[in-house]
Amino acid sequence: MGEQKAELIEFDIRGQICPSTLLTTLREVNSHRSALKKGRVQLSIMTDNRDSTATIPDSVRNMGYAVTVQKLQDYYRILIEKPISAG
Numbered sequence: 001m002g003e004q005k006a007e008l009i010e011f012d013i014r015g016q017i018c019p020s021t022l023l024t025t026l027r028e029v030n031s032h033r034s035a036l037k038k039g040r041v042q043l044s045i046m047t048d049n050r051d052s053t054a055t056i057p058d059s060v061r062n063m064g065y066a067v068t069v070q071k072l073q074d075y076y077r078i079l080i081e082k083p084i085s086a087g
């Protein structure tokens with residue numbers, strides 16, 4: 001059986017600065033916790049705050065999720081996915 005593709009949920013927090021960007025992201029991670037852990041959703045955070053490209057990934061990785069950061073034209077995209085399974 002093929003794995004079902006995760007739903008992508010996008011949040012545009014451009015214009016916000018830390019700690020608002022971190023708090024908003026953590027709220028969304030917590031509200032989608034069950035679906036994230038099961039791999040049913042991915043969260044895509046769009047931010048233009050460079051500090052957020054360190055604070056958000058560090059915090060979310062500490063919660064056990066996989067995180068990637070992409071620099072796009074005039075903003076960053078932070079993708080949060082299900083935890084990487086151990087073994």
